[in-house]
Amino acid sequence: MNVLACVKRVPDTGAKIVLTDDGQAIDTSNLGFTMSPHEECAVEESIQIVEDHGGTATVMTLGPEAATEQLRTGLAMTADEATLLETDGSEWGPRATASAIADAVRALEEEGESLDLLLFGNESADAANYQVGARVATELGLPCVAGIKTLDIENGTAIAKREISGGEEVYEVDLPAVVTVKEGINEPRYASMRAKMQARNTEVDRRDPDTGEHAGTLEMVRLEAPAEDDTEAELLGEGAEAVPRIVEVLRDDLEVLG
Amino acid sequence: MILSFVEHEHGTPAETSLEALTLARRLADGAGGPVEAVAVGDEASAVADALGEYGVERVHAVAGERLDTYAPEAWGASAAQLVDDLAPEAVVAPGTDRGHEVCAHVGAKRDLPMAANCIAVESAATGEAWELTRNRWGGSLIEHARIDADTKLVTAAEHEFPVEAAGEGADPAVEEFAPDLDDDHFRVRVDRVEESDVEGVPLGEARVVVGGGRGVGGPEDYDQLEELADLLGGAVGASRAAVNEGWRPHDDQIGLTGAKISPDVYIACGISGAVQHMVGCKGAEAILAINTDPEAAIMQKGDYAVVGDLHEVIPALNDAIRDTK
Numbered sequence: 001m002n003v004l005a006c007v008k009r010v011p012d013t014g015a016k017i018v019l020t021d022d023g024q025a026i027d028t029s030n031l032g033f034t035m036s037p038h039e040e041c042a043v044e045e046s047i048q049i050v051e052d053h054g055g056t057a058t059v060m061t062l063g064p065e066a067a068t069e070q071l072r073t074g075l076a077m078t079a080d081e082a083t084l085l086e087t088d089g090s091e092w093g094p095r096a097t098a099s100a101i102a103d104a105v106r107a108l109e110e111e112g113e114s115l116d117l118l119l120f121g122n123e124s125a126d127a128a129n130y131q132v133g134a135r136v137a138t139e140l141g142l143p144c145v146a147g148i149k150t151l152d153i154e155n156g157t158a159i160a161k162r163e164i165s166g167g168e169e170v171y172e173v174d175l176p177a178v179v180t181v182k183e184g185i186n187e188p189r190y191a192s193m194r195a196k197m198q199a200r201n202t203e204v205d206r207r208d209p210d211t212g213e214h215a216g217t218l219e220m221v222r223l224e225a226p227a228e229d230d231t232e233a234e235l236l237g238e239g240a241e242a243v244p245r246i247v248e249v250l251r252d253d254l255e256v257l258g
Numbered sequence: 259m260i261l262s263f264v265e266h267e268h269g270t271p272a273e274t275s276l277e278a279l280t281l282a283r284r285l286a287d288g289a290g291g292p293v294e295a296v297a298v299g300d301e302a303s304a305v306a307d308a309l310g311e312y313g314v315e316r317v318h319a320v321a322g323e324r325l326d327t328y329a330p331e332a333w334g335a336s337a338a339q340l341v342d343d344l345a346p347e348a349v350v351a352p353g354t355d356r357g358h359e360v361c362a363h364v365g366a367k368r369d370l371p372m373a374a375n376c377i378a379v380e381s382a383a384t385g386e387a388w389e390l391t392r393n394r395w396g397g398s399l400i401e402h403a404r405i406d407a408d409t410k411l412v413t414a415a416e417h418e419f420p421v422e423a424a425g426e427g428a429d430p431a432v433e434e435f436a437p438d439l440d441d442d443h444f445r446v447r448v449d450r451v452e453e454s455d456v457e458g459v460p461l462g463e464a465r466v467v468v469g470g471g472r473g474v475g476g477p478e479d480y481d482q483l484e485e486l487a488d489l490l491g492g493a494v495g496a497s498r499a500a501v502n503e504g505w506r507p508h509d510d511q512i513g514l515t516g517a518k519i520s521p522d523v524y525i526a527c528g529i530s531g532a533v534q535h536m537v538g539c540k541g542a543e544a545i546l547a548i549n550t551d552p553e554a555a556i557m558q559k560g561d562y563a564v565v566g567d568l569h570e571v572i573p574a575l576n577d578a579i580r581d582t583k
Contacts, residue, residue, distance in 0.1 A: 013533055016555075017399050026399070037515045095371065123358075123374075125514065127394055127401075130374045130413075131362035134334075138366035143331065143445035146359050162355070163509075165460060167453040169328070173446055183515040184508030216407025217387075218371035224391075224400045233547065233557055239566035240574040246546070247578050249562055254523045254544055256466050256490055258582060 001055035001153065003046040005119045006101060006136075007039040007074065009067040010126045023222035025091075026126075035070045037183045038121030043074045044188040045181060046119055049153055055116070056080045060104065062097050064089035068204050075199035076191030082202065083108075085209035091127070091220065092211065098135030099212030105140060107207070117158065120180040122147045137178035144178040145171045149185045260286040260381075261346040262314070263337060264297045265356055269304025271297075274352035276312060276421040278414040281379060282350040283313045283424060288381035289347050294318065295430070296340055298333050300326040303432045313424030318344075318435045325437075328356065329447035334363020336437035341368060341409050343435075347384065348410040357413050365411050372411035373403060377418045396514040396537030417520060417541055459493045461510065466492030467521045469512055469539070470500055473528015473549065473568060477505040482572040483527060489579045495519065497529045513538035527568040531556025548572070 011026050012034040018027045035043070046057040059074030061067045062085040071082035085100050092100070105115060118140075120133040137144030150161035150168070156175050161168040163182075173179075191199070236245045251257040262282035264275040271279075279295070286293045294316040297305045302319035309317060320336045337360060341349065349364060351357035353375045365372040373379075375393040377400070382388055387406035393415050394401050405412070454460075461467060468487040470480055480494060487494045496506035498513055512519055514534040520541030527548045529535060536559060539545065545560035548568050557563045564571055 013395070013398075017395065017533060019399075093371075095365075095369070098366075125395065126399075128374060128396070129372070130358040131365055131372055134330075134359065134362035135366040138363070143442075144363075145446045146330065146362075147355050161452070164355075164451070165462065167451055169448045170450045170452060171446055172449045177445075184511070214369055214371070216369075216371045216405075216410075218373055218403060218405045218407075221389075221402040221404055223394070224402060226397070226400050231561075233545075233560045233563040236546075236562050236564050237566075238564070240570045242564045242566065242571065243574045243578045246562075246564065246571075246575055247582065249546070250490070250523070250579075251582070256492075256522055257579065 001049055001053040001117065002058070002113065002115045003049050003055065003117045003119060004058045004060055004105070004115050005039065005042040005046040005074065005079070007035045007043060007059060007061050007070055008121070008124045008126070009033050009061060009063045009070045010036050010124065017225060019223055019225060023224065025223070033066070033069060035073060036121050036125040038123065038181060040188045041183050041185050042119040042121055042181050043077055043079060044186045045151060047078050048186060049117065050080070053153060056113070058083060060085065060101065062092060062100050062209055063087055071204055072199045073191070075202050076196040077189055078195055081205065083205040083207060086206050087209065093218055094129040094131045095135060095214045096211035098132045098139060100209030101132070102136050102139035103210060104207055105136070116175045118142070118178045120178065122180045122182045133178050133180040142176055142178050143173050144180070145173050146180040148179050148181045151179060151181065151185060259291045259344060259346045260289065260293050261340065261344060261349045262293060262295045263349060263351040263357060263360060264295045264305055264309065265352060265354065266297055266299070266302070266305045269301040269307070271305055271308050272352065273421065274354050274357070274416050277416065277419040278350050278352040278357070279309070279312045279314070280419045280422050281414045285348060285350065285379060285381040289383065291347065292316070294344070294346070296320060296337055298325055298336060303434070306430045306432045310429050311423045311427035314430045315428070316431045316433060318433050320435045320437060322436055322439065324444055324447065327448050329444050330356070330359045331363055331446055332439050332443040334360045335367060335439060335443050336435070338364045338367040339437045340435055346409055347381070348412060351413045353413040353415045361411050361413055368409070370407050370409055370411050371405055373405050374413045375415040376412045377415050379412055395533065397540065398533040398537050416518070456509070459491070461493045461495050461512070461517045461519055464493035464519070465522045466490040466525070467495050467512070467519050467542070468492060468525045468527065469495040469497065469529055470506070470527050471497035471529030472499040472503070474500060474505065479569065480506065482569070482576065485576050486525070486572055489576060492521065497535050526556050526560065527572065529556055530554045531559055
């Protein structure tokens, strides 16, 4: 079982998102970076599958040189290999990203590294376009199942479950396949210090991605922080003394009591 | 023409699909054309009865062997073939799991750009780009963008387009559409549905949600929150911090990568109110925050605030509510 997990480097935002003056990006001068949470789970899932079934777990990202930080996080979690599709750091849309990943997968296969399973996050934390997995699958002629929170591999078949209201839909998909996952599918491990040290010395496979040619465009014009709700919260009191007032609010204002 | 993808259960359209239809009609008005709908499955033609009042002129009922059970690629391919025949200015889908997925497959199959989770879209005359705004970071950031394609694909963010009926309702014409599909389109298809064995109200549907964060301090003290939720007929949720501590299962997580809730009231206990959490509860009608720190973000962003230790406030509140019953 050779499993690929595709991740995206995103700012590790705190209580408030601050934009650059031109509104073209998040001001990251005071921020660290991380992988999108869904994708961190994709990496963990790839490692667990390889632990159970043997094979190679590869972590891949499209991004600038600095995104090797996220690849090394994946390696420290004990992924075996890492591939950087190196860009100049400008934002690539979902179609260009999907074309570049599909190209890289085809190139790996030509080099004799066939992949059985391609894992993605259901949507990235930042741009959240909800489509890269389906586009990669289509370019490669693979089936794609999205939004998965339970995944088991049995005899070359992926048994994948998606949450719906009141239960789960179960899909059975023959490999090779693309699966996009959601946080909660597993608990990503903390890398040991030793694994982090080793990850630093693992060579990252670097490739030049191509956007492909696409008809039509979707272009970002600028970003905007949504208007803050500046109405102040009504202080109902302090400690247990606030209880009578809370009861009033629940009963009379919100009508959820009685 | 604007083509709106409608999810339905036995011919009854989903609320989120009516929201998307409300956007579709506005776009049709701006572009100067009609709204048509596409629905998939055995009872798709029945959905027409419910769509007339939303200004739909024609319903394309996609039916065929194996299409009654959800199969994302087959459904996407059906919609793509319909796009080939009808050449709509845009396809509008609800910003749901299936809406996003079907739309993504249409985009992938026809190499069309797709804008997900739009909160506003301005249509223009044929041949011109459209301006739109869409959610990033679960809505804690807004992107202004421009989409230009023969057929533009957009999904409507949930709860952003209040459902409006059209001025005059008419009975839409129903046209059966038989797509050309093969086995490959059905490689992914719902095999079975497993019912949840979790008792109580699902988080996403609860009228009252009691959320607990790091301030709860440990898994045991959620008992007090469970009790409050029980008294109010609600459900218990948690912040990502509490889930990461292992105090609650991930299914309880409210936020960017967890559940999006829309209760009448969200009682947030010991939760600081990070952006990633707030995007999960912004659908709440009212937020009541209980926190020892009056400066916590949630104490500013909420509607009601109680400064205090939830371990004192919640048991006293539970007693008081019991007394009222």
